[in-house]
Amino acid sequence: MPDSTPPPDVPSAPRSALKPTSHFNNWISAIGAVLTAGALFSFAFLVWMDFSQGEKNPYLGILTYLVAPAFLITGITLVLFGAWAQRRWAIKHTAHPDRWQLDFGNPRQRRMIIGFGTGGVMFLVLSAFGSYQTYHYSESNQFCGEVCHSAMAPEYVTYKRGSHARVDCVECHIGSGAEWFVKAKINGVHQLVSYTFDNYNRPIETPLTNLRPAPEICEQCHWPEKFHGNVEINFDHFLSDKENTPYTARMLMHVNKSALGSPLGGIHWHVSDTERVEYYATDAKRQEIPWMRVRNLKDGTTRVFRTEDFTGEPPEDQIRVMDCMDCHNRPAHVFPPANDMVEKAMMQGTLSTKLPNIKRVAVQAMTETEITTTAEAPQKIADFMRSKYNDRAYAVELPGAIATVQELFSLSVFPERKADWRVYPNNIGHKDWPGCFRCHDDQHKTAQGQLVKSSDCNSCHTILAQGKGEELELLSAKGLDFVHPGGELDPDLTCADCHNGGIQ
Numbered sequence: 195m196p197d198s199t200p201p202p203d204v205p206s207a208p209r210s211a212l213k214p215t216s217h218f219n220n221w222i223s224a225i226g227a228v229l230t231a232g233a234l235f236s237f238a239f240l241v242w243m244d245f246s247q248g249e250k251n252p253y254l255g256i257l258t259y260l261v262a263p264a265f266l267i268t269g270i271t272l273v274l275f276g277a278w279a280q281r282r283w284a285i286k287h288t289a290h291p292d293r294w295q296l297d298f299g300n301p302r303q304r305r306m307i308i309g310f311g312t313g314g315v316m317f318l319v320l321s322a323f324g325s326y327q328t329y330h331y332s333e334s335n336q337f338c339g340e341v342c343h344s345a346m347a348p349e350y351v352t353y354k355r356g357s358h359a360r361v362d363c364v365e366c367h368i369g370s371g372a373e374w375f376v377k378a379k380i381n382g383v384h385q386l387v388s389y390t391f392d393n394y395n396r397p398i399e400t401p402l403t404n405l406r407p408a409p410e411i412c413e414q415c416h417w418p419e420k421f422h423g424n425v426e427i428n429f430d431h432f433l434s435d436k437e438n439t440p441y442t443a444r445m446l447m448h449v450n451k452s453a454l455g456s457p458l459g460g461i462h463w464h465v466s467d468t469e470r471v472e473y474y475a476t477d478a479k480r481q482e483i484p485w486m487r488v489r490n491l492k493d494g495t496t497r498v499f500r501t502e503d504f505t506g507e508p509p510e511d512q513i514r515v516m517d518c519m520d521c522h523n524r525p526a527h528v529f530p531p532a533n534d535m536v537e538k539a540m541m542q543g544t545l546s547t548k549l550p551n552i553k554r555v556a557v558q559a560m561t562e563t564e565i566t567t568t569a570e571a572p573q574k575i576a577d578f579m580r581s582k583y584n585d586r587a588y589a590v591e592l593p594g595a596i597a598t599v600q601e602l603f604s605l606s607v608f609p610e611r612k613a614d615w616r617v618y619p620n621n622i623g624h625k626d627w628p629g630c631f632r633c634h635d636d637q638h639k640t641a642q643g644q645l646v647k648s649s650d651c652n653s654c655h656t657i658l659a660q661g662k663g664e665e666l667e668l669l670s671a672k673g674l675d676f677v678h679p680g681g682e683l684d685p686d687l688t689c690a691d692c693h694n695g696g697i698q
């Protein structure tokens with residue numbers, strides 16, 4: 195049959211009358227159009243949400259500025275591709291050029307169009323609803339702490355047992371205001387990408403530099419006018435002797451002693467509005483501080499203190515103004531030393547004090563490198579403890595003690611993230627880390643030879659009582675001299691030289 199003969203299904207006259215139809219009139223473009231409309235609708239909805247209520251959520255940014263546009267581009271591409279494919283088909287097959295064309299006159303196609311239209315509308319509604327739900331979900335602590343599980347597990351565990359366990363991650367980590375808004379958006383996307391490709395630092399490096407200034411975060415809930423007086427803290431311990439002798443120091447912390455001329459004396463003087471402390475640290479963790487300057491904000495005078503070895507001037511851009519975070523650097527994520535974990539379990543009775551020397555053995559099990567640096571740490575902890583208590587007399591207490599120490603280990607040492615107290619110093623005190631003694635160490639002097647005031651044992655706190663049992667009821671308002679349970683103190687050693695997480 196010659197080629198020129200029209201095929202039997204040549205379009206009927208009324209159909210041809212509709213011509214020429216647009217190349218955009220085809221199924222592929224129609225699907226693209228629904229997708230585009232859905233994406234546009236979601237995008238508008240997300241942007242509205244982002245500006246009206248979601249200012250603090252970076253993951254909303256991922257949806258708004260990455261996912262929605264991706265759908266938008268896919269939709270537009272489909273629309274164009276449909277038209278292009280239709281046109282190519284039309285050129286090649288001039289005889290019946292309407293391969294994917296929508297035909298409202300065809301009942302089968304009409305049913306499909308109705309079905310497709312309904313589906314499209316549902317898609318629109320669902321995508322809006324879905325983004326709204328995703329938005330709420332991504333703001334939740336569960337998302338921050340559990341979805342990014344291996345990355346965030348240590349922070350989530352430490353957060354849940356802290357005083358801020360009811361404060362949302364976003365309250366501290368992500369702020370409002372245009373600048374932090376944009377930073378958080380970029381950061382959130384960056385974090386998700388790093389997490390997805392398993393490309394983040396272990397341990398996550400601190401101090402974090404992308405947090406808002408501390409006063410902006412903390413003073414939402416704690417503000418200087420609200421600080422009051424002295425605070426009593428009991429530091430409960432057990433000694434590493436056979437009897438596991440309890441030892442407690444009842445201390446009065448001079449958080450806000452009123453001082454002459456300053457509304458904020460005492461420990462919180464550092465954040466008063468009359469004077470400002472600036473310092474320079476030579477290491478990234480801010481543990482070595484050879485230079486500091488006190489600036490009187492009323493008359494502008496300054497006093498510079500420096501250690502003997504540090505003779506130069508610090509680079510101007512690396513001088514930091516002291517704020518809440520220089521002392522409270524672990525408000526939500528304290529990585530407690532093995533020593534504290536063990537003592538707390540003994541206090542609570544989950545670790546039996548009937549086992550002689552359990553304090554020492556448990557701390558050893560949690561800190562000895564041969565035990566803790568292998569993947570079989572839990573097994574090794576068990577073996578080690580069994581070897582220490584291989585007498586039948588301990589058979590009742592031992593299994594529980596082993597399980598407890600294994601649990602304490604899993605809650606405070608995170609080998610996968612290389613995170614524990616050794617990596618994340620807590621600057622609040624001076625026993626296990628240098629903390630206050632970074633500056634209050636009698637090594638920093640002014641050019642005139644003045645030392646930093648308040649470096650004797652009674653200036654930051656007084657010891658109300660110390661010891662055990664009845665000794666703790668004999669309070670001294672004036673303050674007692676510290677009787678060190680580990681024997682006479684060597685003035686050349688700092689507490690952290692010996693007590694860096696546990697004395698074995």
Ligand code: HEC
Binds near residue numbers: 338339
């Ligand atoms: C009370 C405020 C606060 C809350 C609530 C909070 N954080 Fe933090 N977080 C901080 C501060 C402050 C740092 C920075 C510590 C530093 O720079 O040394 C930090 C540090 C971190 C780090 C870096 C690693 C580390 O341990 O320092 C991660 C990860 C983290 N937080 C995750 C979370 C997650 C997840 C939540 C919620 C489950 C949360 N944070 C809740 C204040 C908070």
Ligand code: HEC
Binds near residue numbers: 358415
């Ligand atoms: C959204 C409110 C909120 C924010 C933001 C917040 N806190 Fe708190 N903070 C609390 C609450 C609630 C408590 C618990 C009070 C209690 O237990 O009596 C608390 C307790 C504390 C305590 C005493 C208990 C302890 O752990 O020693 C300190 C210190 C503290 N916060 C410091 C900070 C610092 C530093 C920041 C800034 C990084 C901060 N907080 C941010 C609400 C907040």
Ligand code: HEC
Binds near residue numbers: 408416417518
């Ligand atoms: C020089 C170090 C230092 C600085 C700076 C500092 N604090 Fe404190 N703060 C302490 C110490 C020490 C305590 C006593 C509690 C303790 O030892 O754990 C304390 C106690 C607190 C408490 C608990 C008080 C109570 O009644 O239980 C809060 C809340 C607090 N600080 C918030 C802040 C905030 C907010 C800032 C910043 C504006 C700040 N601190 C700056 C060292 C500091």
Ligand code: HEC
Binds near residue numbers: 487623631
């Ligand atoms: C970055 C250095 C630095 C750190 C860290 C530091 N301080 Fe200070 N502190 C100073 C300086 C400087 C002064 C003023 C000394 C002077 O005037 O001679 C001061 C003064 C004080 C005062 C006397 C305030 C008054 O009423 O005049 C107290 C109390 C105090 N610090 C407690 C602490 C405690 C507690 C910590 C740890 C949680 C701490 N400091 C950490 C630098 C520091």
Ligand code: HEC
Binds near residue numbers: 429622623649
């Ligand atoms: C610059 C302020 C400052 C000076 C000086 C200071 N301390 Fe402290 N000390 C603190 C703070 C702050 C804490 C509370 C830490 C915390 O909240 O975990 C503390 C805690 C303690 C504790 C309890 C620790 C524990 O975990 O059981 C003892 C004991 C102690 N100090 C003894 C001393 C002795 C002894 C001296 C003198 C050599 C001294 N302090 C000098 C600020 C100071």
Ligand code: HEC
Binds near residue numbers: 625693
């Ligand atoms: C030469 C090393 C050394 C120095 C320096 C040192 N300690 Fe100790 N400390 C010990 C030993 C050893 C023990 C007894 C260990 C035990 O029984 O658990 C001990 C026990 C303690 C205990 C009770 C048990 C415990 O593990 O918490 C406290 C509290 C304590 N020291 C606080 C301090 C403070 C505060 C300083 C600094 C002012 C300090 N120590 C300096 C070695 C030292």
